[in-house]
Amino acid sequence: MTAANTAAPRATWLDAMRSRYRDVYGAILLWAAFIGFGVWAAIAHSDEFTVGIVVGSIFALGAIGLTLIYGVLKFGHFAHGDAMLLTAYVVFFVLTGTVVGERGDVVSPLRMDRLPGASDQIWEFSFGYGFLLSIPVGCVIAFAVLQTLERFVYGPLRDRRVGIVILSIASLGIAISMRSVMLIIWGPGPRLYAPGIRDTTELPWGTRIVSDQIFIVAAALVVVAAIYLLLYRTAIGRAMRAMADNPDLALVSGINTDSVIRWTWLVAATLITIAGTLLALQSQLKPELGFTLLLPLFAATILGGIGSPQGALIGGLIVGITQEVAVTFDVLGAGYKFSVAFAILIIVLVVRPRGLFGSGA
Amino acid sequence: MMRNWSPLTAITVAVITILIIAVPYERSGSARSVVDFLVPFATTVAVFAILAIGLNVQWGYTGVFNFGIAGFFMVGAYTAAIFTKDPATGGAITYIGGWGDDLAFLPFFDSEEWLPHLIGLAAAGFFCALLALVLALPILRLREDYLAIVTIGIAEVLRRIAIEEDRLVNATRGLTGIPRPFGGWVEPENYKYVIFCIIVSFLVLLFVAVEGAARSPWGRVLRAVREDEQAAAASGKNVFGFKLQSFMFGAAIMGMGGALYGYEAGAIAPDTFTHFFGTFIVWAMLIVGGAGNNGGAILGAYIVWGFWSLTLQIQSYDLPDALRIRIFYIRDFVVGALIVLVLLLRPQGLLPEERRVSRWLERRVARLRREERTQPSSSQAPPDPAEQPAA
Numbered sequence: 001m002t003a004a005n006t007a008a009p010r011a012t013w014l015d016a017m018r019s020r021y022r023d024v025y026g027a028i029l030l031w032a033a034f035i036g037f038g039v040w041a042a043i044a045h046s047d048e049f050t051v052g053i054v055v056g057s058i059f060a061l062g063a064i065g066l067t068l069i070y071g072v073l074k075f076g077h078f079a080h081g082d083a084m085l086l087t088a089y090v091v092f093f094v095l096t097g098t099v100v101g102e103r104g105d106v107v108s109p110l111r112m113d114r115l116p117g118a119s120d121q122i123w124e125f126s127f128g129y130g131f132l133l134s135i136p137v138g139c140v141i142a143f144a145v146l147q148t149l150e151r152f153v154y155g156p157l158r159d160r161r162v163g164i165v166i167l168s169i170a171s172l173g174i175a176i177s178m179r180s181v182m183l184i185i186w187g188p189g190p191r192l193y194a195p196g197i198r199d200t201t202e203l204p205w206g207t208r209i210v211s212d213q214i215f216i217v218a219a220a221l222v223v224v225a226a227i228y229l230l231l232y233r234t235a236i237g238r239a240m241r242a243m244a245d246n247p248d249l250a251l252v253s254g255i256n257t258d259s260v261i262r263w264t265w266l267v268a269a270t271l272i273t274i275a276g277t278l279l280a281l282q283s284q285l286k287p288e289l290g291f292t293l294l295l296p297l298f299a300a301t302i303l304g305g306i307g308s309p310q311g312a313l314i315g316g317l318i319v320g321i322t323q324e325v326a327v328t329f330d331v332l333g334a335g336y337k338f339s340v341a342f343a344i345l346i347i348v349l350v351v352r353p354r355g356l357f358g359s360g361a
Numbered sequence: 362m363m364r365n366w367s368p369l370t371a372i373t374v375a376v377i378t379i380l381i382i383a384v385p386y387e388r389s390g391s392a393r394s395v396v397d398f399l400v401p402f403a404t405t406v407a408v409f410a411i412l413a414i415g416l417n418v419q420w421g422y423t424g425v426f427n428f429g430i431a432g433f434f435m436v437g438a439y440t441a442a443i444f445t446k447d448p449a450t451g452g453a454i455t456y457i458g459g460w461g462d463d464l465a466f467l468p469f470f471d472s473e474e475w476l477p478h479l480i481g482l483a484a485a486g487f488f489c490a491l492l493a494l495v496l497a498l499p500i501l502r503l504r505e506d507y508l509a510i511v512t513i514g515i516a517e518v519l520r521r522i523a524i525e526e527d528r529l530v531n532a533t534r535g536l537t538g539i540p541r542p543f544g545g546w547v548e549p550e551n552y553k554y555v556i557f558c559i560i561v562s563f564l565v566l567l568f569v570a571v572e573g574a575a576r577s578p579w580g581r582v583l584r585a586v587r588e589d590e591q592a593a594a595a596s597g598k599n600v601f602g603f604k605l606q607s608f609m610f611g612a613a614i615m616g617m618g619g620a621l622y623g624y625e626a627g628a629i630a631p632d633t634f635t636h637f638f639g640t641f642i643v644w645a646m647l648i649v650g651g652a653g654n655n656g657g658a659i660l661g662a663y664i665v666w667g668f669w670s671l672t673l674q675i676q677s678y679d680l681p682d683a684l685r686i687r688i689f690y691i692r693d694f695v696v697g698a699l700i701v702l703v704l705l706l707r708p709q710g711l712l713p714e715e716r717r718v719s720r721w722l723e724r725r726v727a728r729l730r731r732e733e734r735t736q737p738s739s740s741q742a743p744p745d746p747a748e749q750p751a752a
Binding site: 075076078101102103152153156157160162164165166168169170172173174175176177178179180181183184187291292294295298302335336338339341342345346349350353 | 424426428499500503504505506507509510511513514515517518521524525636637641644645648681682683686687690691693694696697698699700701704705708
């Protein structure tokens, strides 16, 4: 009996130490692996590394929106990828006024690229100021759509206290419907914001990239800086972080949760629109792209730690870079591009489930 | 099972049934071709009902999340195919396995007509359970929605592997000419009745088995885990173990559904096992029918696949072009919206879960009622255990 009594506390103490060290080792292992891989990729494959930063900054914008929804509203928003593509199509419509008609495309006369000089290319970019003007219009429409969904779907479900699983299934249903809306209005064929050959620019370290990709990284930097200021320098940002941290405590300390939820959707809608538009600028508009985005976005979110915007930023960059560099390996064909995100997801879930910046399990 | 049919359920079933008989009849004008339409239709409904029952075991009973049904569906179908086919001929057709001849080792009863298929079916279930085990071991202890994204991922990755690895399962060309069980015994044009009987009898057996399991002590623990994990753990139940078992059991059912799909279709390709066709539609079926109820899973499969087939029929009408090119997209939209609408307006589905505690209690209640009837003199009726809330 005495042996059992003395052994029991020692075992729990050992377990506690072991789990604490495992957590620390996991963090060290993950950081070392990704920093090591990043440095090696930047030296050995600088071309793919550069493209990886472009793709990764798009993923980062999407993942920041996803992690905010996850943190504040407490559910995995499986319609995120399709919402990105849908808003990219909305921007496309505002810009070019094109929808698919009975035979071929129908073009409305009300469109941004009809404004005087709107299609004249800015610097070496493939677009003019009409494109830049279309993005805020897209943000407004995206916010209206997401707010409607919140009002009639997510809000009522949350009021019923159904739990994250049902909310995730509902968002999956919405994802299917969004994809069908894209197919109904714009058809299955790929589309571009601006036709024609794109100019390229040579970067100081010798890599030649499409000039639009410089715009993508610059725009992502501006948006990330704005999100940082909003989250860390304003009252509403503090309230959002408080609610992500502990919703009950936020409620009793007098935070207006309805207003926080509205702001979260506003920020998410802006991020979704910009990320979706930049993605379409980087590749093209295709309805199927929305669902394949889910895996990199969730991998980036979980890698960074759910609810952590800076984690989502780092996570998005890591997923983007790894994905672009990994396809240069001979064992992996280009078809496995999106499977790289899955491998990262599994590694994180095994080594350190709460991610690089996550708090708690 | 009939006692929780609501008017809405009856009306939905009636409308779908009338339409899937009337529309093909109107198109063709002969009863013969209506039967030709209905038999393969019912076979496909049975295949999807098997998948929906598999999901019901995972999600309906235990609350374990699986967004990657397409992956298990695919592994099951391919496993059964390489177990029953002849070896690859090389050239443009390359795949592993092809053990059909070796497996027909019994010298009697035409064993090549059914033995490889039976072994393929079992192997499909076994490998899907194994896949579920490997996936669930690191993930199932974590947040409940991590499994959702991991299963989405594995379904996509497996499909990529099937497409990219040329020598594994013949890449995008898929596997054709999968031998059919008892295919040599009947004329090809009558074969649809044979496969219909095979799949429906499997569905009936599965239904009885799963219903029995759900009412056994094992099934009671599953539902306890779903309702309150902490309470179940506090009662000394190994929550992780039960979730793992239910995930593997459901995956095995899905794999066998995939195997039967392969036998029915005779040809499979990676294109079939997309997220939409493999995963979402099964979720729509279970949610429309009613999670936690195997009858609901079958009913949901009937209604959703009925709607699905109707859009195919409607397409052959003289529609305006603008509508005809979009009819499949509209159908997809309705399937997505249906999931959301049912969750909002009728979360229990068309056939709500029956609160059954155990077979033992049901028998006991029945006996007590019988005794009551035979001995009307006994003044006080015993308390009815079934009326108390499920423990």
